Amino acid sequence: MIEAFSGGRIVELSKDINGNHVVQHCLSMSNNQFVYDAIISDLPNVATHQHGCCVVQRSLKYATMQQREAMLVEVVKHSRLLCQDQYANYVVQNALAIGGPDVVDAMLQQLSGRFSELAVQKHSSNVVQRVCSDAHRDHIHSDSSAG
Numbered sequence: 001m002i003e004a005f006s007g008g009r010i011v012e013l014s015k016d017i018n019g020n021h022v023v024q025h026c027l028s029m030s031n032n033q034f035v036y037d038a039i040i041s042d043l044p045n046v047a048t049h050q051h052g053c054c055v056v057q058r059s060l061k062y063a064t065m066q067q068r069e070a071m072l073v074e075v076v077k078h079s080r081l082l083c084q085d086q087y088a089n090y091v092v093q094n095a096l097a098i099g100g101p102d103v104v105d106a107m108l109q110q111l112s113g114r115f116s117e118l119a120v121q122k123h124s125s126n127v128v129q130r131v132c133s134d135a136h137r138d139h140i141h142s143d144s145s146a147g
Helices: 007-015 019-026 033-041 043-047 052-062 067-079 088-099 101-111 116-121 125-131 134-146
Strands: none
Touching: 007 019, 007 033, 007 043, 007 052, 019 052, 033 043, 033 052, 033 067, 043 052, 043 067, 043 088, 052 067, 052 088, 067 088, 067 101, 088 101, 088 125, 101 125, 116 125
């Protein structure tokens, strides 16, 4: 199975209306690292797709601690792009919910300097609202007044 899904087929299937269900089922397999490797290597491409974003969210849910950490690093790394996308913003919100305070802090760093812009956009405003807790309002407010 691993050999059959090599060469970018996981990403291709993740974005297919029927194939994404096959990929999601593979996440329940004990030897599923090949799925995580493929998704992580092309996370923005998968997460910004209608069906791919579901695969990424399911991946975060069923990942081992090590797999989840690697995925969260990639979500944070690409968060400026992802939070503005109609599908990937759900991936970012899910990562914030699953990742805890460290992910929130890393996300704040990535989005720093852009809160004013992101807060008024349709999709990214949902992410800004998620990270806008009482503890972070001063950071966000100073970011907004600086721009």
